[in-house]
Amino acid sequence: MALPSRPSLPKSSSEISHEDSKGFSSLRRLLLAPEQTELERLKDRLEDFRLQPQDVGRVLPDAIRLRAQQDSRLLASMIPITQEALSLSIKQSPQLISDSIAPILGPAIRKAITRAMRGMVQSLNQTLEYSMSLKGLQWRWEAFRTGKSFAEVVLLHTLRFRVEQVFLIHKKTGLLLNHVVAEGISGQGEEVISGMLTAIQDFVRDSFGQKQDDGLESLRIGDLTVWIEQGSGAILAGVIRGAPPMELREVFQETLETVQAQFSELLQSFKGDVTAFEETRFPLEDCLQAQFEKKSQGLPLVFWILLGLLLLGMGIWAVQARSDQQRWAQLLERVGREPGLVVTSVQDQGSQSVFYGLRDPLAINPNEILSEFGYTSKQAIFRLNPFMDLTPEFILKRAMLQLRPPSSVAMSWEGTNLVLTGEAPHSWIQQAQLIGPIIPGVTHIQMKQLVDTDLKQFETLKAKLEGETISFEVGNSILGEEQRSALLSISETINAIDQLALLLGIAPHVQVQGFASPEGRKEVNLHLSLLRARGVLNELALGSFRAASIEAVGMGPAFVDEALPPNGIEDSRGRQVGFRVVVGEDRVSERL
């Protein structure tokens, strides 16, 4: 700025009086006050050469930026200071640091955990779903056959699409900035792949004369697709297995835009240091998406097998339970029906059922019923008190036991009577008559239809004897050889009658009755008949009679009356001897 020209001084400075000097100062102040102030300020600054904070503060941001552009020395020198400051700050106020990084760390941790959990759950789901199904078994065979892991085979079959690798490539150099892979995928030679992808793009672009911004968008190799997103500074390439949806393109585009926005300066000034791009990992990992086939509507085979087994088990259990229930009911019914057993109560004591009640000693052993139904004494026992069952069945049982009837005797119960039928020896009948009435429940024994075999034999012999005749010549009482021979058999019959009489307790009287023909005189005939009877009696070979008695009776001329033997022979009528057995009517009738 041009200063106004100074007015010429009228006097030398030494000549200036004090008053003039004062006036001159006033004038100068009036004329040059702003410049004067500025000059004084500059003078002060020149005299005090130290840097002022406000001056430094004004230039510091630009100074740092400019210096950092030159090289990294400033950054290197700031590292230890920054680290120390950070360390001190953490020590002094950890909460402040914690609060500051929480908004960043929280989502990052959540994201990482979610991703890990998603992968784990998905893997677990697939393994569970396919491990036991029919399809799973087929795939296991395929895995065995092809040498692939089961997980890999499952993945290949269930995958709709899966982004296996994502490359972030520096556009200008083709160098790999970052690379992320899906779980289970191993990256190999990614730097070279990145270069080749760039080279292929260049090749295609050159070959078809396209602009620099144009580029290959998609490559397809078998089941693999490579989608390439072109940015101004970077390229994002995703290697996808399966058929990716178009929405995935948008994800790739958005990711690339985000990365380019965040790292635009670094991309522009990229000189090969890829460490700075490590932070792109999270956005890139968001591209590692996958979609699997939805579960089939049907449930897996393993479910049906398990359900089938469960139902079968339940069915068996139900049938078993039903069977057990029926068996138990049948047992109760059987026990209730069993004669001689009276169950008053059944109590469950732990795993054992106890039957309380009464039992006739002649009834079946209840344990046999338990065995019959497949129960053991651990499952059920009987605690029964003895009693006497007076039903006909048990009366008969008891009678059988006590009377021990021969097999030819049948016992039955009619009304209140014990009825004996058939035939039995005389001695047993006598015993039955004695014991029968004292058998509990028996008040009367009916034996009308019971045949006394001994008595029957007696009657038979009696009839036989009374049918025998010994014939004589006219007027003669002498026994010939033929008669003597016949008398031997008759003797045996008479002896047998005596034996039976002894057994039967009767005393029969045997009459040897002599007869004569009606011709001649009565007295002579009477005498002759007696002689004939005596002759026969004498000729009989009798044992010692113990019950019967015998006598010879002369009947005289024979009469046609009931005293004649039933089989009297007309020719010899009157000249013969017959036999008659007389039993006390009362006693005999009593037996009959």
Next chain:
Amino acid sequence: MKEGALIHKKICMLGGFAVGKTSLVKRFVTGQFSEKYQTTIGVKIDQKSQKVDETDMVLVLWDVYGEDDFQKVRASYLQGSAGYLLVVDGTRKETVDVAGQLKALAIQTMGSVPYVLLINKSDLRDSWQVESKLYEDLARNACLVLETSAKTGEGVELAFAELAKQMLKA
């Protein structure tokens, strides 16, 4: 350079047809991809991790198809390269001219980046046709000129190490 940094650099192998670029790369790395890529799209890429002055580096080697009468090197493959190896076949002097053309292409595409000039096939030195005079121009701005042999391995490691070092400095 930041401590703990991982530096990736793209390197191009440039040279005429059959000068031994692929063999040199083979010497340097264990290749992963088939060489048929070179005949299909004109480049094969390999990588090698290298430590240079305490800095971890990944060298991505673009082995570009040797230029001849039938196929030109695609300039797009050279883009973004931080350095290159310019290879001449010591037994064929015509490869010097090809190298010269490729150098010009490299400068045009990449700008002034470090490069190492390799006179390859030093194992066949008896039948060399290339003398240092011939490649004076090529060697002028090279950070190193080396005689190499992919067969014996002579100079190969050194060539890559030097180029990596120069790229870091650049």
